[in-house]
Amino acid sequence: MSEGDEVFEEGNQVSVFFRDQETRTAMGIYAIVLILVTAKIFYSLALKDSYLHDEVRFEDNWELSFTEETTTLSETVLLPDGGEEDLEFSIDVSAFPEGYRIGLVNVKISYSETNQAILDDPCDSVQASITQTNYPAQWTDQNNTLNGGSNSCDDIDLTLKVYPNYNGEKYERMAHNAVVAVDEWVEDGFGIGDLSVNVQVDVQRSQVPTQDDDDDETVQIDVIVVAFKANAEKLE
Amino acid sequence: MAADFQSLRAISGLVNTILGIITLLLAYRTKNNSWSELLAAKLLGCFLLFHGILMTTAYIAGFFTVGSFANSFFGSLVNIAHTISIGMACSSCLFFPYPFVQRKHAEQAIAVVVLTWSFIVTGLIIFIPYEAHVVRYGFWFFPTVVWGFVYVRFSVKELVHKHEHARGLSAASGLLILATMAWLFSDWLLWITVMEKFTIPGWVSGIPPDKNPMLFFVRQSLIMGVSVAALLTMFVLEGWRVARYGFSVLSGIVFGFFFIGIISFIVDLSVVDVLEDCIYATCQELPESWTIYNTFTNILTAFLIQPIVLMYVMLNFNLLDVKTDKNGRYAKAMVLVLVVIVSSTIVEMLQSIIPIGELRTSACLAIGIAAAIGWEHQIMGQFLKNKNRTVDYLKSIGEIRSVEPAKDATPSLSFSLIVLFAFALLLSVLHGAIGLG
Numbered sequence: 219m220s221e222g223d224e225v226f227e228e229g230n231q232v233s234v235f236f237r238d239q240e241t242r243t244a245m246g247i248y249a250i251v252l253i254l255v256t257a258k259i260f261y262s263l264a265l266k267d268s269y270l271h272d273e274v275r276f277e278d279n280w281e282l283s284f285t286e287e288t289t290t291l292s293e294t295v296l297l298p299d300g301g302e303e304d305l306e307f308s309i310d311v312s313a314f315p316e317g318y319r320i321g322l323v324n325v326k327i328s329y330s331e332t333n334q335a336i337l338d339d340p341c342d343s344v345q346a347s348i349t350q351t352n353y354p355a356q357w358t359d360q361n362n363t364l365n366g367g368s369n370s371c372d373d374i375d376l377t378l379k380v381y382p383n384y385n386g387e388k389y390e391r392m393a394h395n396a397v398v399a400v401d402e403w404v405e406d407g408f409g410i411g412d413l414s415v416n417v418q419v420d421v422q423r424s425q426v427p428t429q430d431d432d433d434d435e436t437v438q439i440d441v442i443v444v445a446f447k448a449n450a451e452k453l454e
Numbered sequence: 455m456a457a458d459f460q461s462l463r464a465i466s467g468l469v470n471t472i473l474g475i476i477t478l479l480l481a482y483r484t485k486n487n488s489w490s491e492l493l494a495a496k497l498l499g500c501f502l503l504f505h506g507i508l509m510t511t512a513y514i515a516g517f518f519t520v521g522s523f524a525n526s527f528f529g530s531l532v533n534i535a536h537t538i539s540i541g542m543a544c545s546s547c548l549f550f551p552y553p554f555v556q557r558k559h560a561e562q563a564i565a566v567v568v569l570t571w572s573f574i575v576t577g578l579i580i581f582i583p584y585e586a587h588v589v590r591y592g593f594w595f596f597p598t599v600v601w602g603f604v605y606v607r608f609s610v611k612e613l614v615h616k617h618e619h620a621r622g623l624s625a626a627s628g629l630l631i632l633a634t635m636a637w638l639f640s641d642w643l644l645w646i647t648v649m650e651k652f653t654i655p656g657w658v659s660g661i662p663p664d665k666n667p668m669l670f671f672v673r674q675s676l677i678m679g680v681s682v683a684a685l686l687t688m689f690v691l692e693g694w695r696v697a698r699y700g701f702s703v704l705s706g707i708v709f710g711f712f713f714i715g716i717i718s719f720i721v722d723l724s725v726v727d728v729l730e731d732c733i734y735a736t737c738q739e740l741p742e743s744w745t746i747y748n749t750f751t752n753i754l755t756a757f758l759i760q761p762i763v764l765m766y767v768m769l770n771f772n773l774l775d776v777k778t779d780k781n782g783r784y785a786k787a788m789v790l791v792l793v794v795i796v797s798s799t800i801v802e803m804l805q806s807i808i809p810i811g812e813l814r815t816s817a818c819l820a821i822g823i824a825a826a827i828g829w830e831h832q833i834m835g836q837f838l839k840n841k842n843r844t845v846d847y848l849k850s851i852g853e854i855r856s857v858e859p860a861k862d863a864t865p866s867l868s869f870s871l872i873v874l875f876a877f878a879l880l881l882s883v884l885h886g887a888i889g890l891g
Contacts, residue, residue: 256683
């Protein structure tokens with residue numbers, strides 16, 4: 219027996235356990251190791267990089283704004299009376315700086331009466347539409363204007379929303395960091411492909427007899443591609 | 455692998471529940487053991503049983519809970535079973551392998567303590583869930599510290615002072631630490647080096663914004679600190695012991711976890727980039743290969759190693775009397791259940807990551823189970839090879855008092871077990887019906 223031949227009938231058994239002279243030093247060392255390891259783990263868990271704790275626990279308020287860039291693809295066609303033409307515009311993001319996505323496409327169809335007759339030849343009638351194809355865009359968006367016409371030589375403006383919910387306006391949202399704040403606006407693929415525009419012309423003849431009437435019209439089609447880049451700024 | 459994780463929970467629940475029931479049956483049939491060992495066996499049996507209920511309920515809850523889990527019948531049952539199992543584990547360390555409480559009314563005192571603990575903590579969880587959950591889990595610190603000191607004291611007794619039979623106590627306490635905290639061991643090197651890389655995106659982000667994180671930090675540091683300190687201490691002392699006496703079951707497992715910890719550190723570093731994205735960018739899913747590795751280390755340890763080691767401790771350290779024919783049959787059933795379920799689980803898990811046809815995997819599964827049944831005799835023999843009697847050694851050093859436990863006094867552990875079952879069911883039904891709290 220290590221502690222003599224006595225049985226510890228008196229006192230607390232915990233004190234009997236720690237009373238053992240032979241092993242007290244080893245248990246002391248174990249206690250120190252335990253405290254040191256616990257302290258190190260507490261430091262890593264609670265103190266080290268603690269500035270990141272709020273970052274991951276709390277959401278901040280971010281103001282999202284959009285920087286826009288545009289590029290224009292143009293084509294001019296001469297259409298005969300009753301003529302119709304489908305024009306294809308190939309759109310990609312290479313024309314824009316890194317990080318931009320296509321937000322919407324505006325199509326402007328312009329023409330004027332080219333017949334310079336006395337007592338004015340009336341404006342021709344032009345109809346235009348953006349043809350629904352598999353071009354990746356928001357074809358069912360209520361704010362689209364997919365077709366239009368003019369018989370007064372006014373421009374025809376068509377719009378196709380490309381990126382979901384993009385309207386270019388600032389707004390605020392809660393998020394953990396800037397990357398999460400703009401995560402709605404970084405999806406690739408929208409607006410890249412061939413956009414098809416259909417143009418029809420009906421030539422209007424002069425009411426004055428003997429006038430020289432034309433029987434065709436020149437129409438210019440400008441496709442204005444609006445690309446955007448979302449920026450997040452933390453609000454205090 | 456997410457599905458495997460859930461089915462592993464169900465298997466673990468089944469294994470724990472069956473082992474808990476058989477352990478309690480055997481404990482109540484055991485007549486000749488020392489009172490402290492018998493009480494420890496009952497407490498560990500209760501721990502297994504409630505741990506099994508916790509696991510099984512958590513698994514079932516995944517299918518049947520509609521709406522808030524915390525306010526459901528299953529959520530409440532999970533909470534109560536968890537509370538009771540922690541109470542049982544904390545109590546058992548006071549009796550085995552070293553009986554710190556040697557009093558006539560020890561069983562009655564523990565029954566009262568477990569009942570009080572369960573009622574108070576369950577009540578607190580209803581009203582202050584975050585704080586109560588955090589503090590409750592922190593109580594795992596207590597048995598690990600107690601068993602750690604027992605391990606160190608009796609290892610030194612064996613290695614320095616040549617008390618050969620002191621090994622029984624150090625081995626039992628070391629195995630009990632493994633049974634309860636081993637799920638933290640497989641990442642030990644990460645915990646003491648760059649744990650913040652994992653904990654900030656993984657744990658800190660999960661703390662509700664309106665709660666104080668310091669409580670969580672203290673709790674987590676305590677349970678991880680005692681676990682890692684215990685593993686490192688066991689590694690040093692078992693290394694010393696291996697050089698002198700050769701390998702043992704405990705030294706094999708400790709060295710295994712030590713080296714798994716080093717491998718896990720390298721594996722974990724490979725996904726640091728993915729985790730950093732959770733802080734500075736958006737969270738991505740962890741790679742499938744990492745998830746598989748984690749399932750085979752941490753999750754397998756938490757769900758299956760624990761009941762195996764506990765059963766080994768109970769059979770190998772004479773907590774249960776399995777010498778009589780009828781008890782022997784129960785013990786064999788216990789081993790068979792465990793061996794068959796564990797072998798089939800491991801084969802199933804391997805099958806889930808190795809792309810081979812169903813017919814072949816079924817054959818592999820059958821071979822695995824047949825092999826396990828075939829080896830049952832050897833496995834049982836291994837479990838019963840060294841019948842260590844910790845009490846005999848403690849008597850020899852004069853640390854066992856002549857205590858005659860009060861037999862007929864109430865409340866006994868059996869009484870408190872019945873009350874706890876009724877309490878758990880009643881409160882869970884109430885919780886599910888009217889949503890307490």
